[in-house]
Amino acid sequence: xxxxxxxxxxxxxxxxxxxxxxxxxxxxxxxxxxxxxxxxxxxxxxxxxxxxxxxxxxxxxxxxxxxxxxxxxxxxxxxxxxxxxxxxxxxxxxxxxxxxxxxxxxxxxxxxxxxxxxxxxxxxxxxxxxxxxxxxxxxxxxxxxxxxxxxxxxxxxxxxxxxxxxxxxxxxxxxxxxxxxxxxxxxxxxxxxxxxxxxxxxxxxxxxxxxxx
Amino acid sequence: xxxxxxxxxxxxxxxxxxxxxxxxxxxxxxxxxxxxxxxxxxxxxxxxxxxxxxxxxxxxxxxxxxxxxxxxxxxxxxxxxxxxxxxxxxxxxxxxxxxxxxxxxxxxxxxxxxxxxxxxxxxxxxxxxxxxxxxxxxxxxxxxxxxxxxxxxxxxxxxxxxxxxxxxxxxxxxxxxxxxxxxxxxxxxxxxxxxxxxxxxxxxxxxxxxxxxxxxxxx
Numbered sequence: 001x002x003x004x005x006x007x008x009x010x011x012x013x014x015x016x017x018x019x020x021x022x023x024x025x026x027x028x029x030x031x032x033x034x035x036x037x038x039x040x041x042x043x044x045x046x047x048x049x050x051x052x053x054x055x056x057x058x059x060x061x062x063x064x065x066x067x068x069x070x071x072x073x074x075x076x077x078x079x080x081x082x083x084x085x086x087x088x089x090x091x092x093x094x095x096x097x098x099x100x101x102x103x104x105x106x107x108x109x110x111x112x113x114x115x116x117x118x119x120x121x122x123x124x125x126x127x128x129x130x131x132x133x134x135x136x137x138x139x140x141x142x143x144x145x146x147x148x149x150x151x152x153x154x155x156x157x158x159x160x161x162x163x164x165x166x167x168x169x170x171x172x173x174x175x176x177x178x179x180x181x182x183x184x185x186x187x188x189x190x191x192x193x194x195x196x197x198x199x200x201x202x203x204x205x206x207x208x209x210x211x212x213x
Numbered sequence: 214x215x216x217x218x219x220x221x222x223x224x225x226x227x228x229x230x231x232x233x234x235x236x237x238x239x240x241x242x243x244x245x246x247x248x249x250x251x252x253x254x255x256x257x258x259x260x261x262x263x264x265x266x267x268x269x270x271x272x273x274x275x276x277x278x279x280x281x282x283x284x285x286x287x288x289x290x291x292x293x294x295x296x297x298x299x300x301x302x303x304x305x306x307x308x309x310x311x312x313x314x315x316x317x318x319x320x321x322x323x324x325x326x327x328x329x330x331x332x333x334x335x336x337x338x339x340x341x342x343x344x345x346x347x348x349x350x351x352x353x354x355x356x357x358x359x360x361x362x363x364x365x366x367x368x369x370x371x372x373x374x375x376x377x378x379x380x381x382x383x384x385x386x387x388x389x390x391x392x393x394x395x396x397x398x399x400x401x402x403x404x405x406x407x408x409x410x411x412x413x414x415x416x417x418x419x420x421x422x423x424x425x426x427x428x429x430x431x432x
Contacts (some may be wrong), residue, residue: 054295054296077301090290093226102293105215
């Protein structure tokens with residue numbers, strides 16, 4: 001089994017003069033689901049963006065290792081699957097075209113059986129040829145799970161994974177998350193929803209890191 | 214080839230949305246029409262038409278080439294790109310897309326100039342083609358990196374020509390000089406210094422842009 005680790009050292013993020021959090025020191029290991037909780041504006045999305053390398057910390061660092069070898073930031077996207085409400089797919093392409101284009105840019109060979117299977121898992125099989133601009137917000141959210149899982153990454157980060165989803169969609173997502181954990185993946189869920197956080201083995205409450213030095 | 218896949222994505226997207234092509238086509242049409250109306254029946258010198266050619270090219274580039282990054286930022290897909298490709302892949306893919314646009318745009322402008330302006334006469338075609346080729350590469354590289362810088366700003370429309378002017382000025386001045394040589398029928402050897410300046414500009418801008426893109430792209 002692949003051993004994926006994230007080591008967060010003395011992490012601090014400040015936007016302008018506003019401190020978001022400070023002094024975060026945590027180690028996250030594969031095979032577990034970690035929750036990130038906190039009230040609105042506590043920095044849940046900020047910390048997952050920092051872990052994903054989408055933004056830089058004010059101080060401190062996030063080190064990703066796979067089987068003991070550090071992953072350079074330029075290559076992190078190959079190991080990471082990300083879902084969030086602020087992630088946007090290309091409206092002018094169909095669901096399937098979006099995934100095809102993304103796979104080609106990632107340099108992956110398109111296995112249509114695998115792709116169709118993923119579309120089926122998120123209940124989008126019948127609508128995969130439709131343009132994304134015709135999708136509802138819930139369907140767009142489901143497509144993002146295909147986007148996150150298509151390259152079979154070792155790290156999965158879900159920021160508010162069940163937003164815009166109906167109860168059936170939520171159940172599908174929880175099932176999918178459990179399946180990915182069983183495969184030994186490292187999963188991080190940032191959410192306010194009690195039901196989302198129930199899936200997690202450990203929850204990090206960001207309110208504890210709002211101290212001012 | 215990942216950059217080519219990104220280029221293909223942008224090209225397919227452009228064919229469906231006509232985000233840049235329409236803006237460029239309209240700009241070229243309007244500018245050349247305005248020049249023709251303002252000239253009327255006056256005879257203008259070949260040097261002036263050569264100068265006007267690069268003025269139209271500069272402003273057309275300003276109207277359409279920022280789209281490579283601005284369209285991603287406006288649609289909110291910048292993060293999607295960050296999650297699927299490395300900065301070097303993104304820069305190379307966007308540069309390839311802008312190269313294609315610049316060549317298509319400048320070929321169209323030059324053909325229109327040849328057809329509509331009697332005084333636009335080139336004596337040394339090989340010199341003109343060399344300047345045209347390296348000039349287009351320079352315009353594409355500069356406009357790609359400037360587009361990446363301004364895509365994060367709030368007043369994109371104003372900032373693009375303002376930032377581009379000092380960066381593209383040495384390139385445009387060299388191209389004006391080379392066009393003059395080509396119109397006079399001077400040899401490539403005589404224009405060697407200007408051609409060397411043009412190629413150096415492309416190499417310097419290409420290297421600097423490639424190295425700086427990482428810093429521009431993140432945050």
